[in-house]
Amino acid sequence: MRLLNSLDRRGWLLLGAAALGAALFGAVATTGTTAHAGAALEERKLPMKFNWVACDPNCRGWVSAVGIITADTPRDFEEFSRGRQLGGATVVLDSSGGSVNDAITLGRRFRNLGLSTTVGISVQNRSGQSARPAVAPEAYCESMCVFLLLAGKKRYVPEAAHVRVHQIWMGDRADDAKAASYSAQDLMIVERDIGRLAKYTFDMGGAGDLLSLALSVPPWEDLHELDAGELKLTNLVTTNLVADVLPHVDVAAPAVAELAPKTQARFGAEAEPQPVKSTKTAEALVPTGAAQSAGSQK
Structure with missing residues (x-):
């Protein structure tokens, strides 16, 4: 998980796909996609x-994140959940x-709250007379999103x-991680956050293989x-x-065209090697709020 370029030099933002990372990859260019696809890509760049x-009346509903x-x-989630009975609901x-740290x-x-989680894009299904919502499975969960999952x-x-x-990295140096310089304080922050993430992973029932996979992908390589x-x-599933x-x-047909081919497995069964090139995730386009304590980002 790669770190996002820091919006505040006092802290770091993590973006991307599963263990400790630097903010880099994310929204990938698509061709011939629907309006829903374009909207989803733009929304994924924002806070x-x-x-x-x-x-209703046939299902309870769910939370789109x-x-x-x-x-x-x-804090935004606490405000959203105020007055709602979310216990046992599902987050898409x-x-x-x-x-x-915020993830x-x-x-x-x-x-x-006992929430369930999945990956998808919430869409309004307007086929025929129905306006029933559905979930399109062609979506992305990268870097720290994987830990929310x-x-x-x-x-x-x-x-x-x-x-x-991918790995955790200093958010303000993820663009050219090899050329950047690092202090002992920087290394302390990254190692501290790795420890926090490891404890969280095991508390949530995740396996050490998740951390091992993420930590094996440096910020100058494509996300795995x-x-x-x-x-x-x-144990993600x-x-x-x-x-x-x-x-x-309803599980809708993919709302987003295939954005990138599957990559080769690092552990477990071998997958067919395929060329893939992930792009960086856009930095949040609005300030992320008050001063944050120093921390890593993906």
Whole structure:
């Protein structure tokens, strides 16, 4: 998980796909996509927003969480959840990652509420006379988003979704990580946050393989996309049935065209090697709020 360029030199933002990272990859260019696809790509570049997707009378609804995790995100979620009975609900994630420590805070809140998690894009299905919402599986969960996914008591990842990981890095030096210089204080911050993330991973029921996979991908390499075997190996997936997290909900055809091919597995069964080039995730376009304590970003 790569770190985002720091919006505040006192802190770092983590973006991307699964363990400790630097803010880099994320929104990938697409061709021939729908309006929903373009909107999803743009929203994923902005600070995370939460929306309640109602689908009464046949289902309870779910929480849509789209965008980058910033220092304001845990507070924004508390404001969103005020007055709502969210216990046991499902969060549908589409995110490039963000701040490590704030993602950990948010993930613990998810677990305390007994939330389930999945990856997808919430869309309004207007076929025929129906305006029933649905979930398009062609979505991204990268860097620290992967740890939010891990916070779910039940976790489902559709086959068309992209779950990607990379290392933690200093957010203001991720663009040219090899050429940048680092102090002992910088190394202390990164190692401290790795420790925090490791504890969180095990508290959430994740496997050490998740940390090992993420830490094996430096910021100058493409993010590693987890295949089906690795999703199980890392304990990111607890069920193969979408109905376990979104009962009575339609799973729409992909709203976003294939954005990138699967990458070769690092652990587990070998996958067919395919060329892939991930792009950087855009930095949040608005200030992320008050001064933050120093921390890593993905």
